[in-house]
Amino acid sequence: MSKPFRLHRARLETLVDGVFAIAMTILVLELKVPELIDPRSANELMSALAHHGSVIGAYFFSFGMLAVFWIWHHRLAATLHEIDLSLLVCAIALLAMVCFFPFATALLGRYPTNVSALLVYVSVLGLIILLQTLFFRIAIRHRMILDTILKKEVLAAHAKNVRGCAIFCLACIPTALRLNIYAAIGCGILGGLLVWRARGISRS
Amino acid sequence: MSKPFRLHRARLETLVDGVFAIAMTILVLELKVPELIDPRSANELMSALAHHGSVIGAYFFSFGMLAVFWIWHHRLAATLHEIDLSLLVCAIALLAMVCFFPFATALLGRYPTNVSALLVYVSVLGLIILLQTLFFRIAIRHRMILDTILKKEVLAAHAKNVRGCAIFCLACIPTALRLNIYAAIGCGILGGLLVWRARGISRS
Amino acid sequence: MSKPFRLHRARLETLVDGVFAIAMTILVLELKVPELIDPRSANELMSALAHHGSVIGAYFFSFGMLAVFWIWHHRLAATLHEIDLSLLVCAIALLAMVCFFPFATALLGRYPTNVSALLVYVSVLGLIILLQTLFFRIAIRHRMILDTILKKEVLAAHAKNVRGCAIFCLACIPTALRLNIYAAIGCGILGGLLVWRARGISRS
Amino acid sequence: MSKPFRLHRARLETLVDGVFAIAMTILVLELKVPELIDPRSANELMSALAHHGSVIGAYFFSFGMLAVFWIWHHRLAATLHEIDLSLLVCAIALLAMVCFFPFATALLGRYPTNVSALLVYVSVLGLIILLQTLFFRIAIRHRMILDTILKKEVLAAHAKNVRGCAIFCLACIPTALRLNIYAAIGCGILGGLLVWRARGISRS
Numbered sequence: 001m002s003k004p005f006r007l008h009r010a011r012l013e014t015l016v017d018g019v020f021a022i023a024m025t026i027l028v029l030e031l032k033v034p035e036l037i038d039p040r041s042a043n044e045l046m047s048a049l050a051h052h053g054s055v056i057g058a059y060f061f062s063f064g065m066l067a068v069f070w071i072w073h074h075r076l077a078a079t080l081h082e083i084d085l086s087l088l089v090c091a092i093a094l095l096a097m098v099c100f101f102p103f104a105t106a107l108l109g110r111y112p113t114n115v116s117a118l119l120v121y122v123s124v125l126g127l128i129i130l131l132q133t134l135f136f137r138i139a140i141r142h143r144m145i146l147d148t149i150l151k152k153e154v155l156a157a158h159a160k161n162v163r164g165c166a167i168f169c170l171a172c173i174p175t176a177l178r179l180n181i182y183a184a185i186g187c188g189i190l191g192g193l194l195v196w197r198a199r200g201i202s203r204s
Numbered sequence: 205m206s207k208p209f210r211l212h213r214a215r216l217e218t219l220v221d222g223v224f225a226i227a228m229t230i231l232v233l234e235l236k237v238p239e240l241i242d243p244r245s246a247n248e249l250m251s252a253l254a255h256h257g258s259v260i261g262a263y264f265f266s267f268g269m270l271a272v273f274w275i276w277h278h279r280l281a282a283t284l285h286e287i288d289l290s291l292l293v294c295a296i297a298l299l300a301m302v303c304f305f306p307f308a309t310a311l312l313g314r315y316p317t318n319v320s321a322l323l324v325y326v327s328v329l330g331l332i333i334l335l336q337t338l339f340f341r342i343a344i345r346h347r348m349i350l351d352t353i354l355k356k357e358v359l360a361a362h363a364k365n366v367r368g369c370a371i372f373c374l375a376c377i378p379t380a381l382r383l384n385i386y387a388a389i390g391c392g393i394l395g396g397l398l399v400w401r402a403r404g405i406s407r408s
Numbered sequence: 409m410s411k412p413f414r415l416h417r418a419r420l421e422t423l424v425d426g427v428f429a430i431a432m433t434i435l436v437l438e439l440k441v442p443e444l445i446d447p448r449s450a451n452e453l454m455s456a457l458a459h460h461g462s463v464i465g466a467y468f469f470s471f472g473m474l475a476v477f478w479i480w481h482h483r484l485a486a487t488l489h490e491i492d493l494s495l496l497v498c499a500i501a502l503l504a505m506v507c508f509f510p511f512a513t514a515l516l517g518r519y520p521t522n523v524s525a526l527l528v529y530v531s532v533l534g535l536i537i538l539l540q541t542l543f544f545r546i547a548i549r550h551r552m553i554l555d556t557i558l559k560k561e562v563l564a565a566h567a568k569n570v571r572g573c574a575i576f577c578l579a580c581i582p583t584a585l586r587l588n589i590y591a592a593i594g595c596g597i598l599g600g601l602l603v604w605r606a607r608g609i610s611r612s
Numbered sequence: 613m614s615k616p617f618r619l620h621r622a623r624l625e626t627l628v629d630g631v632f633a634i635a636m637t638i639l640v641l642e643l644k645v646p647e648l649i650d651p652r653s654a655n656e657l658m659s660a661l662a663h664h665g666s667v668i669g670a671y672f673f674s675f676g677m678l679a680v681f682w683i684w685h686h687r688l689a690a691t692l693h694e695i696d697l698s699l700l701v702c703a704i705a706l707l708a709m710v711c712f713f714p715f716a717t718a719l720l721g722r723y724p725t726n727v728s729a730l731l732v733y734v735s736v737l738g739l740i741i742l743l744q745t746l747f748f749r750i751a752i753r754h755r756m757i758l759d760t761i762l763k764k765e766v767l768a769a770h771a772k773n774v775r776g777c778a779i780f781c782l783a784c785i786p787t788a789l790r791l792n793i794y795a796a797i798g799c800g801i802l803g804g805l806l807v808w809r810a811r812g813i814s815r816s
């Protein structure tokens with residue numbers, strides 16, 4: 001055990017699958033059965049559910065996002081042969097954010113018109129995307145990628161990740177505008193830089 | 205990674221098992237310990253539990269339904285060799301419905317005499333059945349079925365799925381009648397069409 | 409798929425592991441953070457926790473029981489080569505009881521002096537033990553046991569299960585006495601019959 | 613089945629992964645969406661979240677601790693070839709503590725200035741560390757370690773575990789001081805003894 005730290009990939013994948021499955025299912029715990037004055041009134045229940053429409057909408061949107069992140073993570077992880085300590089720390093940070101996501105969803109579902117709730121939600125989303133990109137970048141740097149995968153394909157995948165970050169930054173501009181103009185400009189500049197970086201990676 | 209999207213079947217099955225296991229267990233979270241005036245009164249507790257009988261009944265019925273869906277999904281998934289993007293999207297939508305199911309159960313358990321609650325519950329059930337049938341249909345269309353399985357068997361399984369949809373439609377007629385007569389007629393016609401379609405598939 | 413129903417053992421084991429892991433963890437959700445008048449008072453918190461001692465005790469006892477059932481199930485399941493429909497139905501009923509167990513624990517933890525709460529708890533325990541024994545009995549009847557296991561060992565395991573049921577019945581007598589004398593006598597007779605049956609199995 | 617009790621390692625690892633994944637995710641259930649007077653006020657939500665800062669901090673810290681324990685457990689478990697009964701009991705006790713951990717976190721997050729809450733939290737942490745060390749010690753005693761692992765490495769790992777216990781004891785001194793001086797001295801002495809023991813193990 002004085003050897004450098006290595007973890008078998010299958011172990012991490014079981015934990016990742018477990019955490020994603022639970023985070024996806026826990027989202028629904030935020031949906032509360034509404035209290036009705038007349039328990040038999042179909043209209044009252046329907047309008048109560050429609051009133052909670054933003055929570056239900058946030059539920060399905062967040063479920064979809066988690067599913068996308070799960071698929072993305074597995075496509076990246078499938079290219080690795082082993083996990084070293086930095087990769088593991090990065091993956092754990094990612095999972096912490098994934099587990100935090102139901103809370104951010106509940107905040108946004110409860111206060112859909114509140115800028116702070118939107119900010120927390122978008123930050124968690126952004127951190128997840130950032131950590132996924134970082135995860136793959138560390139894997140490339142530490143030569144953890146399987147030999148059977150062409151270098152060109154690895155770089156293409158990395159460029160795609162960076163482009164994903166760029167798209168997220170640009171998509172955040174409307175949200176940032178609700179905060180103030182400087183945040184929006186910052187998002188725009190960051191997005192532009194990332195687009196430029198992604199182009200650099202795919203050319204090299 | 206410019207290759208067409210493919211996911212290993214085992215990956216999806218782990219997520220499916222996780223989500224089903226959690227959704228089944230989360231059903232029980234809707235059962236609340238009743239508040240008693242006299243904590244030592246055995247009769248009061250029994251009558252409180254009997255009063256919550258509809259919730260407990262809804263719990264066991266929903267648990268059984270989820271178990272049936274889980275077995276059904278695995279029997280279908282066992283015939284696939286790989287998962288492509290459309291199949292994955294269909295499976296994710298199915299899982300979203302499965303995770304939503306405990307909420308629908310809680311609604312129905314809380315308001316057993318409310319038509320809207322019944323409607324939400326039946327819709328979620330219907331969507332799960334529909335998505336399962338669609339899942340297998342896409343698999344057939346995209347030639348994802350294992351070569352070791354005879355074409356006749358595949359068609360028989362598909363016909364069985366469509367027949368399941370038909371039975372569900374016909375079983376919905378009493379519920380639809382509580383809404384209005386047109387919904388009931390619609391259910392009847394849809395059920396009839398599906399029976400006819402199932403017969404067509406098993407003959408071809 | 410017109411072949412008799414068969415499910416791969418590994419599939420069921422994943423679901424069983426998932427359900428047990430979640431039921432064990434959900435037990436803790438019944439432990440509520442007590443409300444304190446003075447948030448800094450160490451004594452008040454300690455006495456509040458001591459007051460909730462029965463809940464915490466019920467938690468650890470139930471956790472231990474679930475762990476025992478999990479080990480027991482896997483030792484039985486490890487002797488099977490396949491799962492047929494009756495075994496699957498039996499296993500699903502077992503899982504439904506396992507998922508219901510946290511609720512029964514919460515009832516007992518909340519009302520430790522209430523006979524009805526004890527009755528519900530003991531009934532769920534009894535059903536789990538019964539279903540495990542039934543599970544193995546069906547497996548023997550339907551010849552699902554692996555050929556590598558000696559018939560003598562299989563019978564010894566079955567006798568052990570029946571003896572477990574007998575011990576449970578006898579251990580229930582004090583609880584049944586709190587209900588009425590006839591229930592206690594019934595438990596005693598049933599326990600005696602099961603002891604006698606277990607002896608019969610191990611002799612054959 | 614009259615053979616000595618043996619459990620396949622993979623079975624235990626699935627349960628461990630499941631329990632850890634759920635305990636990590638359940639931590640977030642303690643984070644409650646704050647109630648706002650003005651639902652659109654961004655400042656009010658931010659200050660409410662900042663007010664709950666200790667809960668959010670406790671969440672991330674506890675998530676990290678669970679991740680560390682999970683990695684630690686798997687590194688130890690990877691050296692075993694089988695699980696006997698004592699190891700299993702030790703692992704189950706460890707899992708009971710892991711499942712109890714979200715409750716201890718909720719207590720500390722709710723009452724961060726309360727000595728009793730800190731005491732419960734630190735005790736659970738300490739028990740987890742102790743049980744891990746015990747787990748590996750039993751494995752060494754019962755010769756469950758894989759033959760491919762050098763005796764020197766096994767002892768180094770054990771010494772590392774004992775040193776972990778020592779560091780924990782020494783790190784507890786400030787907490788113990790808040791209780792009373794004798795507890796602090798006890799922690800110091802225990803820590804010293806463990807450091808000395810760890811040195812003894814690594815020398816032998």
